[in-house]
Amino acid sequence: MTTRVFAGAGRGRARAAAGGSAREGAARAGLTARGVIYLLVGVLALQIAFGAGHREADRSGALQELADQPFGAVLLWALGIGLVGMALWRLSEALFGAVGEDGHKAKKRLPSAARCVFYAFVAYTVLAFAVSPANGSGGSSDQQSRDVTARVMDVPAGRWLVGAVGVGIVVAGVVMGVQAARRKYHKKLKMGELAPWSRRLVDVTGVAGGVARGLVFATAGAFAVRAAVDYRPDQAKGLDDTLRSFADTPLGPWLLVLVAAGLVLFGVFSFALARWRRV
Template sequence: MNMSATARTGHLRARRVGSGSAREVAARAGLTARGVIYLLVGILALQIAFGDGKEQADRGGALAELSDKPFGAVLLWALGVGLVGMALWRLSEALFGSVGRDGHKPRKRLLAAVRCLFYAFVAYSVLSFAAGSGGGGSSDKQSKDVTARLLEVPAGQWLVGAAGAGIVVAGVWIAVQALRRSYHDKMKFGELSRRTRQLVDVTGVAGGLARGAVFAVVGAFAVKAAVDYEPDKAKGLDDALRSFADTPLGPWLLVCVAAGLVLFGVFSFALARWRRV
């Protein structure tokens, strides 16, 4: 009887270890894939700021850039698989909770579920691109098409406006979380030197601020499209980034935001290496 109970305990422990290992692999692969996309988008945006940009500064442009590299097809499939891992990791957080304070509360689980759906869509678009279907076109065209369809349904203006406002709030929340360094309680900072911790903070704060700014601008354009009932005023990532160059600060604001996106890509790599999952 005791031997049977011990065997069952050992079997359950082994299953938990195996499940934890799979979750960790999925999380680290997903964070690495996200870092690659943000790094490429940031570089493309920098090229646009300096007048050399030929590709769209969005996910489609990043994938096109990657496909032109040696072993590009292999890299695209690896990126898609990594993003599938990201979606599965977020799904596990929605089902079983996450690390850090309040990781098992309903609010955290709901946020994880939303992230799961988002990364599942991103993974699908990347894998579609890798398979040769084009991944759905540019983010600008997708935004205008979705906005136009929504405006045609009953209460469409309210739906688009609410979605845009939600994206603005998400952008502000991302920026505030970056300033608060909320990622600290999820990092293995005990393994890092003081200088490395400082570098992680630079990439985390600057990258989070840039990412939040881009989200807020995309949401603001969606709200404007709803108020004016003009779907063409909705903007995807590429047009939103280009709009930074139309401010009184000119292309230098776009340079700062683009550099921030590059830093967020580097920050994602740091999370892939040192985040507790």
């Protein structure tokens, strides 16, 4: 009897270890895939800032850039599978809780559920592009934003809904930027494993990249609010138009250069998370 109890306990620990390894692998693959996308979008935005860009600085442009590389099809499939891993990791957090003291609370699990849906959609678009690059990746982010905004505005109270979503995106962007500036990501890292050089790398990329990412989100949300106020869906902007709008400020293309460089750094930060994040 005792032998069976110990054997059952051993099998339970083995299953838990296997599940933990699968979850960790999915998380690290997903963070790496996210890093690739931000890195490519940042590079495309830099090319636009310097007048050399011929592709949109969004996910569709990043996928087309990958497709043109040697072994592009393999890279696209790897990226899509990595994003599937990200979606599954977020799903596991929504179902079973995330790491940390309050990881099992609803305030952590509900955002994980939303991230799961988002990354599942992104993974689908990437894999669909990998299957048939000629059909594109579902259109540019700018056109998608305008189409979705127009459809929502056609429903009752749609204008208010667009405005509320825009305000939510602005708030999310501000929170992202503030948390990055305050280095809140330290709570999610294996700080004991970081050497002095890697700590500096994480902080430079985490702060600069996180602030730039938050600024892009907040700006896109502000355009959605403006579209709702003016009742003009065409004023909603996707990632590409949002980035290009930074070049129309008094600082000219240099603000776009700073933001684009920040997105490149956020891509590097995602690679660092893939290595040292607690999952």
